[in-house]
Structures are given as structure tokens and as C-alpha cells.
Amino acid sequence: MELKGQVALVTGSTAGIGREAARVLAAAGAEVVVTGRSAERAAEVVREIEGDGGVARFVVADMADLGDVRRLAEEAGEVDILVNNAGIYPFAPTAEQSVETFELLFDVNVRALFFLTAALAPKMVAKGSGSIVNVSSTAAAVGFPGAAAYSATKAAIESLTRTWAMEFEGVRVNTVSPGAVATDTVLANNPDAAEQIGKSTPLGRVGQAREIAEAVLFLASPRSSYVNGANLLVDGGRAII
Template sequence: MEFTDKVALITGSTGGIGAETARLMAAAGAEVVVSGRSAERGTAVVEEIIANGGRARFVAADLTETDAVRRLAEAAGPVDVLVNNAATFPVAPTVDQARESLDATLAANVRAPYLLTAALVPGMIAKGSGSIVNVSTMAARVGMPGISVYSATKAALESLTRTWAAEFSPAGVRVNAVAPGPTRTDMVLATMGEEGAAQIAGTTLLGRLATPREIAEAIVFLASDRASYLTGATLAADAGRTAA
């Protein structure tokens, strides 16, 4: 199995895309560190993985808190794969955007992956191998009203993907990103509603929402040795929305 003897930390993996990524990586042999705010949901993901013969453990972390990022890095220990997936998704016109929500989104979507990567990448560099996958969004490239903070933070994460690739790849650590289109996750449906999500899905070339599994497959591919010649890339998993 392609992730045998590897440890993978996946943030925001108590549900949605992150949980599907954890399941796939565990099935491929990885020891998975599941992380998120909900101990109940995280424990459920871990128990499911173990019941299916995989290896997993849960570390609770609210990544809007700097100390929580530090504690997560310490609890995870050396990792071979880091998936920066956790994010907050506020919806509001720019003129109505609450300061508290702005600060929390910047903290979770930019500061947390920055600090977590800075804490864990030295271990990868010391081994001469590793893979970091950042989860972005098609909204980082397509202007969409009402999600200015979310799209800006994800554009920043794509920029960091390129910079980190330039910094770390010569030492054997690949850094890539996946930019999903509209996906049927609890967060998307809770924020936009079924009708709103369907409207955005209708603008894609395939005309439908992605399943979390479809996005997770792209993440796992980039993390694996099958993508060994890819670094600094952002893979658009958006049903062609940014292509045409």
C-alpha cells in the first residue's frame, strides 16, 4: 500500500472532505492523525478507520487559537504527509463582514496552516521526503459575491503553496494544493443551503456538486508518490468551472 509506514496529519478531518481523506489514506496504509474541534465526531472517524483495519488517532484542536496549533504539532509528532484542510467559511457582503469573523477566518485559514507547516516541515526536511497538500477553493480564482474573506484566505494559501514549494522541494518535500468546486459537505450546505449550493453547482461544466470522496481522491493523489513530479501546483477539482 502506498502510504505504508507513513504518518499523515489531516486537519479538519472530523467530517466532509477531511474525513474522506483520512479514510482513504488509512485504507492505503497510513497511520492517520485525525484533527478537529469535535471530539465526538473525530472519535467516530477514528473508530470507523480502526474497525476497517486501519490505524488512526484523534487530536482535538481549534485552529483559530495559536496555542492549539502548537499543541497539535507536538501531539502529532513527525509526519510524512500534512493536509491543511481545516477552514472557516463566513458568508457576508464585505461591508457587513463582522470583525470577529474576519479575524477567526484569517487565523484558521492562513495563520494555522502557516504555523503548522513551519512546525512540521523541519522533520520532513531532515528525512529528505514529505508531502504537504493545501486545500483551497475555486473561489480563490473566481470572483463570487459574499465570500470575500474566505476567497482571499484561500488565495493566500495558494500563494503559500508556491512559495513553500520553492523553499522545501529542493530538500525533498513536495507542496501542492487542491482547489475544489462546490462540494456536498455539511459546512457548505449549512452555510449556503441546498438551493444556493445547487445554483453554484449549475455554473460548472458538469452541472453538479462534488462528493467529498471525489475531492479526497485528488488530495490523496497529490500526497502520494504517484504525483512525485508535481510540486507548486494547484489542481482544480471544480468540474471545469475555472477552465471555461
């Protein structure tokens, strides 16, 4: 129970990687604040955590809406661990990228993360401790045709990690960069591309949400007490080819 007494807010925890991260952090003893747009799925994740003997509550918020982001920060209260995981990945070739989707990508993936952190990090600084884990993607550093805008949002996140690791005294800020992960959204939208990426990965397969969640736990917990400003690739070796 290494996270006993700590509160962890995991954005985008009604599904996929965030949901597994919420479960893993709760299993380590943290009280978890689950959030997403779907109250139904948030309640389900809270029930799962409670069924496993953990403690959780949920706050419904749309990360595309700055008012909701501010309300989420207020309703979450003081947190010790912030996992900035919520993200969308509607891909399009650059010439076909609509302005609306471009703006939504930056609003959800970058603007929400920025202002949620801006609201919560000062309380961590005042307390002299805290851990922030930003979820990026190997796409930030590797060229993926058709994912230009998405990749740019993730590159922005990695830059924010480096700045915040220096700016927020006493708070560790790190990035986890997943490769292709078999979440429901990926499997529903582009199963062939995911399988192809998996096959071309040194480990020969896509990742599972739980494997990313374990890396989030490592960076969120005192196990990584001297890791700050780092980017942990959890991609089966995809980024080294």
C-alpha cells in the first residue's frame, strides 16, 4: 500500500489506459478521482475499484471545455498525483485536417492538460511534494504520416514536462510515451494499423493498457523518487527502429 494517504486524479480514466492506471494506483492504496465525459462509465470504474477493495470517486468533465477543466480542479481538491492521460487521436493527412478537429485536438490534449496542471500544481508546490505524469506517445518523436496534428500535441506535452520539472519545486514531472496499445478506441477505429505497428515493433506485438499503467505507477510512486523531467518509452522498442 505504498500510496496510502495519497489522492490521485487520473484524467480520461473511464476507458483504456486511464482506466487501468486508475485501477493500478487504487490497488497501490491511493484514493483515486476518476474523470471523463461519461458518468455511466466513470461510475463503472469506481465500482470496479471498490470491488477490488480500493477507494474512488468520480467527477464528470469535458476536457474540451475550460470551465469544466477549472471545475474538475476544484472538485478534485488537493491531489498528490496527477495523471494527465485524457487524449483524443482523430488522424488525418495534413491537407485534409479540418480546423475544427485541429482545434479540438489541441483543446483536449494540450489546453486542458495545461490549465488543469496550472490549477493543481501550485498546491503540490506549497506542500513540497507531488508527482505529475503526462501521457504522450511515441508519435511525438517518430514520424507517423497522417498523424501530424496529433503528434504535435504530444510534442507539446513533452516540452511541458521538461519546463514543469524545473518550474514546480519539489514536484516530480515525467512523461510516459506509449507505443500502439490495444485499447477499445484503437481496436474500433484502426485495428489493422495497430496490428501492423505491433508486428513491426521489436517485441512483435501491440501493448496492453495494463503495461502502460504499470509505468504510470512507477513514475507516480516513490519508486521513482529521483526521476524528474524524464520520458519513459513504453512501446516495445518501436521508437528505436
